Amino acid sequence: MRHTISVLVENKFGVLSRVSGLFSGRGYNIESLSVDETIDPQLSVMTIVTSGDDQIIEQITKQLNKLIDVIKVVDLTEVDHVEREMILVKITPKQQDKAEALRLVDIFRGRVVDSSPRTYTFEITGDEKKIAAFVELIKPFGIKEFVRTGKIAMAREGVKKS
C-alpha cells in the first residue's frame, strides 16, 4: 500500500542524503519526495510517498526515527490529512483547440502562467486524483513538457498524531 510520510528534520547539511541513502540502502522505494525549510529556518519538512506492506512501512518509520537528525515522523496515511501537489504543463494546442484547453484549465481552477504563439503553460494544484484527471484530459492537446512538485501533506486539525 502507498503511504505518505511526513518527516520533520534538522535543516542541516547532508540530511537529505541521510534520508535518501536510508531508502536506497535498505531497498525501500521513494515514489516522491519534497522538501523545504519550515517557518523556523532550523527545521525542514520532507514529505515522502512510499509503498510497502505493513512490516516494511513500520521499518521505514522506525528507521527514519533512528536517524539522529530526524525529529519527528508521522505516517499521514494513518490519520485524516490533506495532500497537494502542483504541476506545470506546457502544451502545443492546435489553433482551433485553444479555447477548449483554456476552458479545461478553468474547470480545474488552474492558471495560465505563460503563453506564446504556439504554447500555453498551465499550473494546476490539487490532490493526486485531481491531477490525474486533468492530465488525462489535457493529453490529447499535445503535452510538450511536464513537471510536478511531488506531494506535500499535512494532518487535519484535531487529529491525534502518533
Added chain:
Amino acid sequence: MRMSGAEILIESLKKEGVKHIFGYPGGVVLNIFDLLYENEDFQVILTRHEQGAVHAADGYARSTGKPGVALVTSGPGATNTVTGIATAYMDSVPLVVLTGQVSTDLIGNDAFQEADIVGITRPCTKHNYLVKDVKDLARTIREAFYIATTGRPGPVLIDIPKDVTVNKATFKWPEQVSLRSYNPTYEGNKWMIKQAARTIQKAKKAVIIAGGGVILSNAARELKELIEFAEVPVTMTLMGLGDFPGAHELSLGMLGMHGTYYANKAIQESDLIVAVGIRFDDRVTGRVKDFAPHAKIIHIDIDPTSIRKNVRVDIPIVGDAKRILKVLLSILKEEGKSQWEPVRKSWLKQIELWKKEHPLSYAYSDTIIKPQYVVEQLYELTKGNAIISTEVGQNQMWAAQFYKYDKPRTLLTSGGLGTMGYGFPAAMGAQVAHPGMTIIDIAGDGSIQMNIQELATCVLYKLPVKVAILNNQYLGMVRQWQELFYGERYSCSHLDTVPDFVKVAEGYGAVGLRAVKPSEVVPVIKAALKIKDKPVFMDFVVDWKEKVFPMVPAGAAIDEMMLGEEAEEKKKKKLRAVK
C-alpha cells in the same frame, strides 16, 4: 580562552576522559599529532595500518565498555578505516573515529588526499560530522561521544579539515548534550513487562535467547537472576557469549547456524522465547518462516528497528535490557514460583536428553592435532580467565563452541560483518586496556594475514598478545562449504603458500612457537602463557579436513542440522538397532 582547533580537540578528548588513542599520522592531521608529541595525558598507539587502529579501538571498547578512539589522516587514511567502522557498526560498538580532511576551501576540488569520508561512512556509522567551523568543534566532539555511547551504541565519525585545526575559537565545553532529535528509550513499557511476566509464568517450554545487548547494557547479573529464578534455559547468540556462564547447567551454548543441537532443538520445540538484546540475524534464525513455530516471542531491545524486522513478535518491549529485566524479575518474584516448578522440570529433563543425544564433540586423535582440541586446551589452561578474540571462519566457530565464556566482555569477535583480520588488532586494543590480562586471538592462517602487520605494534608497545593460529592451509570455512555444497570443487580456498609463522614472528621481534603433534599442544600453550613482554604466535598445524558441526545449511530451518559424519554414523547405528 582562545585556542586552535587542534588544541580544542585535545582539551575535548581530555574532558571525555580519553586515555588511549589508536592512530596513524598524515598531512592534514599533523597539527593534531604535533600536540600529541610528548603529551602526558594520552598514550598514542601508532598502529601499522588504519584498519588495525580502528579494530584496536574496537577491541578496547568491547573489552572495557568505554568508547574507543582512533585518529587518522584524510583520503587513504580515512578510507582504510571503513572496514573497521562497518565492523563496529554491525556489532554496536562505541567508537569515535577522527579523520583529517583537506582544508575547507579545497573540499570538493578533488584535492590531494581528499575523500568524501562522511559520504562514504554515512550508512555504516551511527552518525557522522564534518566540522566546517572551529566554533562547532568542542560541541561536536561532546555530541559524538554522547551518541556513540548512549542508546544502542555505535561508531561516530568526525571529519576535521586542516584549516579547522589551525583556526582559533574560544574553548567552551558544553556541560550537557541536548539533542531534540535523539532520545533513546530506556524504561520499558510497564504494561508490556507485566504481559511478559504473565506469559513467562504460563509457559511450559520457555527458552531465553540472550544477545550482545545484554553485555552492552551490563545486564548479565539481572539475566542470571532471571534464568535461575524462572528456571528457564538460555542460549546465546555469538555476540551474547559471556552473558551467562557457559559451563552452567542452564546454558545451552550458542544457537543458530553452528549452534548446539540442543539449543536449536529447544528453540524449535519451545512455546515461549524471551529474546533479550538480540536482532534475529539470519545466522540465528535459519529459514525465518520455520523459526520457533510453536513459540510466542517476547522481544526486549533498545533499538525499535530490531523489533519485527525479521521475525514476528508477540510482546515487544523497547528499552534498556538491565532496567527491563529488573522490573520483570520483581514482578515474577512478587508472585512466587511454586506454580511452575513441575512443568519446568520436565522441559529441563527433555533438554538434558538432547544434550546427551548430541553433545558438542569431535574425534580426538593422538597423531594429528584437531583444531577443536587446541581451543579446548586453551580453555583448560586459562581456566576461562582470559579475553579471547577471534578471526573469522572455522576458527571463530570453534572458539565459540569449545571455549566456555564465563563473563561478559571476554569474547571479542566480529559477528555482524564477519571481518577476517579483526581478531588480532582487537586483541591488541584489549591488551592496551588490560595490561596484565591474558589475551588470546584464536586465528585462522588466512585471517591472520589480513592484519599481520600489527605484530610490529605489539612488539613496540610490549603487548603480549597470544595468537593461536589454527593452521589448516585453507580458507577452511570456504573449503567446508565447497566440500558440502559445491561438489568438492575447491576454487580458491587452498592457500598453497602459507608463510612460516614462526619465522614471521621472529622477523618482527616476537616469539614464534609451533606444534605439529597433539602432544605438543599443551607445552606450546604453557610456554606462550608465560611470556609477558612480547606477542607470541602459536602455529598449530591442524587437521585440514575438520569441519564445523552442527551446521544448518543456508536457507534451512535451524533444526535441519548436519551433525557430522561421526554423529550421522551413530544415528544410523541406532536406527539399525531399533529395527
